[in-house]
Amino acid sequence: MSASVDEAVCAVEDLFVRFDTTDAVAGIDFAVERGEIFGLLGPNGAGKTTTLRVLTTLLKPTSGRAFVMGHDVRREGIRVRSQIGYIPQAISVDAALTGAENLEFYARVTGVPRSKRRARIDDAIETMGVQPFVGKLARTLSGGMLRRLEIATALLNRPHVLFLDEPTVGLDPTARRAVWERLRLLRAEVGTTILVTTHQMEEAESECQRVAIMDHGHLVALGTPAELRDQTGELNLDDVFAAVTGKELDSEGGSYRHVRAQRRLARRLG
């Protein structure tokens, strides 16, 4: 395992995160390789976001270890944070500022040196294709534009790895395609590694090189979409999920707070 940890962009080893009496993450292992789009899949409450929060240093693991670019998230928090980009599910750009002002804000807070700010902002604008609306107030943008703008703000510090928590939730199919198109471009041209959580199986199937399926804090499957289909003899990831967990995806939904937050987000993105 340690050999793959050294080569991996990020990795978790026997990771546990306990809230009160429940294990949100109950002993998982995986490693994300350089330059891949890695999908962390599962229903609400599976532990995807919790895992992401450990990797972005927002949450301390109860036990086990997590690394980003070879740095331990517990002991080398600042080193980890300076090499990653993170877009949470909640909207992280300021609605009352323009796209350009948001970009400048994040350039400052992520410590981009003054002399490089202009060039980095221009690069991010081009990579994410936000030029047509960069001068508008964020509150006037559509959901897809907002997500692209957010991803642009996360590219300014040239992260080795980008963590995206449900980047396409609440978006219509056209906006979804536009976001993925840009993420593919980012991977192809800049070589950024992307770890994305989603509960959209078909999206993961077409966009991720490898996926890990989580359920109740456990990792129940790991591999390329094709491998998982072959192993289970199913035709698509939705059926793979049903086969490995013994249930349909999203049969019950999350807690009241989670549902409320999701609906509010969907309304704001809509």
Add this chain to the structure above:
Amino acid sequence: MSERSDDSLAASADLGSLLARARRLGEGAYAMAQAELRKLRHDYLDIFTRMVQPLLWLFVFGTAMRHVRKLGVAGVDYRSYLVPGVMAQSALFVAIFFGLAIIWERDAGQLQRLLATPLPRLSIVLGKASGAGVRALAQASVLLAVVAIAGIKLDWVVWRVLAAIVLLVLGTAAFACLSMLLASLLKTRERFMGIGQMVTMPLFFASSALYPLSIMPLWLRLIARANPLTYEVQGLRSLLLGLGGGGALWLDFAVCGGFFVALAALAARAYPRAIV
């Protein structure tokens, strides 16, 4: 855990990296203050809608009560006496509602993002506080302009007005830290609706904003003496009107400054973590 190791990392580091840390601290706070100023430029109407309440106090309450001799101080127009109190009050309201934006989930995503950057947590708190300071500053400028146009007498000495604004921004930043601390304890907006009132109104009434401490019963005077808003108002009053109110100006600055440092330290521990 990661916090402790980051701290020891900083402790063992040389002067250069301490300077880098201080620069990051300043850069973050500056970025957030600048963002707030830009938001005001996009939506300046907000300042005017927020002006309604202080102007009501000043021109309706102040005008109605100006002949009640026990209020205010002999020989000074009660409306003049009220100006510092109303300035501090409107800044207090800005501050209290500022840190709480998180409870409306407006700032949740941004705070999660900021926590995953190398920005020190204190910088996030100082940034929010300076944002509140910027709003208070804008509001105070408009209020002072209205006061000047209405012909309400103040000591219009440049350094005194500037010092008053510095004190006001300091007090606002401190109360913004208090609201961040409250937000991290409350977490849901339903609970905040009650608590917001429960904090702002007593702070306002148990201070020297509307009336001098000398007319208060002993118990209320003791509470007012422990209320930082009292010192903020007294400081503003001695700068803008030359009325000391029984304390030295340096004490007013010291209390507001100490209050700010203590609450910023507490908020830096509690606030950003509350959203994870």
